[in-house]
Amino acid sequence: MSKTVTGGSRERVPLSRERVLRAAVAVADAGGIGSLTIRSLAGELGVKPMSVYHYVANKEEILDGIVDLVFGEIELPSADGDWRSEMRRRAASARRVLRRHPWALGLLESRTAPGPATLRHHDAVVGVLRRAGFSVEMTAHAYALIDSYVYGFALQEAALPFHGSDGAAGVTRPIMQKFSADEYPHLVEMATEHILRPGYDFGDEFEFGLGVILDSLARWIRGR
Numbered sequence: 001m002s003k004t005v006t007g008g009s010r011e012r013v014p015l016s017r018e019r020v021l022r023a024a025v026a027v028a029d030a031g032g033i034g035s036l037t038i039r040s041l042a043g044e045l046g047v048k049p050m051s052v053y054h055y056v057a058n059k060e061e062i063l064d065g066i067v068d069l070v071f072g073e074i075e076l077p078s079a080d081g082d083w084r085s086e087m088r089r090r091a092a093s094a095r096r097v098l099r100r101h102p103w104a105l106g107l108l109e110s111r112t113a114p115g116p117a118t119l120r121h122h123d124a125v126v127g128v129l130r131r132a133g134f135s136v137e138m139t140a141h142a143y144a145l146i147d148s149y150v151y152g153f154a155l156q157e158a159a160l161p162f163h164g165s166d167g168a169a170g171v172t173r174p175i176m177q178k179f180s181a182d183e184y185p186h187l188v189e190m191a192t193e194h195i196l197r198p199g200y201d202f203g204d205e206f207e208f209g210l211g212v213i214l215d216s217l218a219r220w221i222r223g224r
Contacts, residue, residue, distance in 0.1 A: 017055040021065040033103040068115030070104045073097045076124045083132035084214050091150050091210055098154040105155050133221050142217050149213055153206050160202060169196050
């Protein structure tokens with residue numbers, strides 16, 4: 001049990017497994033996955049470290065639990081909708097979730113004890129692809145291709161030294177000042193004719209790339 005002060009009196013606030021896991025997500029969101037320890041988690045909860053062990057056996061169980069929470073935030077594709085629209089919606093949702101929890105990028109597919117939200121998510125994606133007409137083997141190919149793109153884009157986006165449409169120009173211009181157009185003509189062309197144009201946002205590249213993948217998969221369905 002942790003204790004909080006309310007109106008001058010100490011009030012007991014019960015712990016629960018869900019509260020422990022959500023606190024673990026908060027710690028990871030604030031400081032990265034490396035900052036998540038039993039001690040830091042206990043500090044977030046306002047309890048002693050031994051209290052945490054009543055709800056999770058060890059850090060591996062915590063990681064299993066918070067990965068499942070992240071999967072639970074990603075919108076499930078509907079088997080009743082158009083498969084391309086559902087895959088696009090699910091991919092966009094996954095990208096948003098990973099922007100909220102960038103520490104999860106290296107963990108989503110790493111767990112050997114997946115939770116119910118994780119299994120429900122994977123089953124829903126496979127179901128949509130199978131109903132669209134993909135074979136079992138092609139469903140595996142399509143799922144891996146889509147997720148490789150989504151996770152890879154999210155990783156690249158998280159690593160960029162700027163965000164949104166305003167930051168790109170501020171980072172690109174000082175870099176360009178360090179070299180001449182004669183040395184790197186293609187980079188200068190790309191910067192001046194694309195990146196430095198008003199309204200440029202690296203995030204817009206996500207829809208283009210996802211569209212290319214879905215178009216290619218759709219051609220496979222039509223031509224099989």
